[in-house]
Amino acid sequence: MGLKKLIEEDLRRNSExxxxxxxxxxxxxxxxxxxxxxxxxxxxxxxxxxxELWRDPRVREALIRAILAKDRISASxxx
Amino acid sequence: xxxxxxxxxxxxxxxxxxxxSKKIIFLSKNELVTEDNIALAFAQxxxxxxxxxxxxxxxxxxxxxxSRRSDDxxxxxxxxxxxxxxxxxxxxxxxxxxxxxxxxxxxxxVRKVYREYLSRxxxxxxxxxxxxxxxxxxxxxxxxxxxxxxxxxYTVMINKDRIRIxxxxxxxxxxxxxxxxxxxxxxVFLYVLFKPVLEQKELERWCKELGADVNMLxxx
Numbered sequence: 001m002g003l004k005k006l007i008e009e010d011l012r013r014n015s016e017x018x019x020x021x022x023x024x025x026x027x028x029x030x031x032x033x034x035x036x037x038x039x040x041x042x043x044x045x046x047x048x049x050x051x052e053l054w055r056d057p058r059v060r061e062a063l064i065r066a067i068l069a070k071d072r073i074s075a076s077x078x079x
Numbered sequence: 080x081x082x083x084x085x086x087x088x089x090x091x092x093x094x095x096x097x098x099x100s101k102k103i104i105f106l107s108k109n110e111l112v113t114e115d116n117i118a119l120a121f122a123q124x125x126x127x128x129x130x131x132x133x134x135x136x137x138x139x140x141x142x143x144x145x146s147r148r149s150d151d152x153x154x155x156x157x158x159x160x161x162x163x164x165x166x167x168x169x170x171x172x173x174x175x176x177x178x179x180x181x182x183x184x185x186x187x188x189v190r191k192v193y194r195e196y197l198s199r200x201x202x203x204x205x206x207x208x209x210x211x212x213x214x215x216x217x218x219x220x221x222x223x224x225x226x227x228x229x230x231x232x233y234t235v236m237i238n239k240d241r242i243r244i245x246x247x248x249x250x251x252x253x254x255x256x257x258x259x260x261x262x263x264x265x266x267v268f269l270y271v272l273f274k275p276v277l278e279q280k281e282l283e284r285w286c287k288e289l290g291a292d293v294n295m296l297x298x299x
Contacts, residue, residue: 015260022145022264023299026271029144033092037108040146044112047148051113054211063211064179067150067204075201 179204252285
C-alpha cells in the first residue's frame, strides 16, 4: 500500500473512532444521567488544573497575545 | 433506554427533560463546572439588560455531557449600538468580566473596541475573573442564521439558573456543515442524545440550506 493510501486509511479510521466515541458519550449520558455528569465534571475539573499556570503574569500575557494573534489570523481569512 | 413522554414534556435521562411547547430544557446537576459558571454569569447580565442572545457551538455539547474541553464559549447577541455596548460593558465589569481587546473600565477603549471589532462583524473576547481559558467569544448577529438562532433559541434551566442556546436542529446541521472530525462527532453526540425530540424535517431543512449531508447521521 502506498504512503498516500496508508494516510487516507489512517484518517478514515480516526474519523470512525471519533464518531464511535461520540455515540458512546451520548449513550453514557442517556444511561447514567446525573451520575455521568458527576464523572465527567470531575474529569473536566482535573483537566483544568493547568489554569494554575495563569497566575504567572508572564504566562498570562503570552497566552492573551497568542489568542489575539490567532483571532487576527482567522479574521483576515474570513474577510 | 425508555423515553418517558408526558404531554409535551420528554424525559431523556434522570436529569435532562424537555418541554417542547415552551422550548425549555431542564438540566439538573450536582455541581457546576467552570464553563457553566462563566456562561451563566455572562448570560445573567445579558438577561438583565434584555439583550437577546444564543449560545452556540462546543459549549452546548459540553453543557449536555460531552467529555471534552473548549477554549471558548461562543455567544451571539442581537445587534446593538455603541451606547448599548458601553452599558453592557459597565455591567459586565461589575460582574468581574474584563475585555481581552481593550480596557473594560475605560469608556474610550470600550467604544474603540465596538468600532474596530463588533461593528465590523468581528468577535471579541471577555475573560471572567482570572480565567483565560475558556473565555467568552462574543459577536453580534450579522446574518439570518444568527438572527434565527436567537429568535428561536431554547432556554436551558441549569438547576435554578438559565441560559439560552440555539435550536438543536440548527446546531447539528451547522456542525455537519463545518465538517471537521471534531465537529461531526459533536453533531453525532447531540443527535444521538436528543434524537427522540428532534424535528427530523427541520434538521433536514437546515442540512439542505447549509449544504450539509444529513445522511451522515443515518445509522447512528
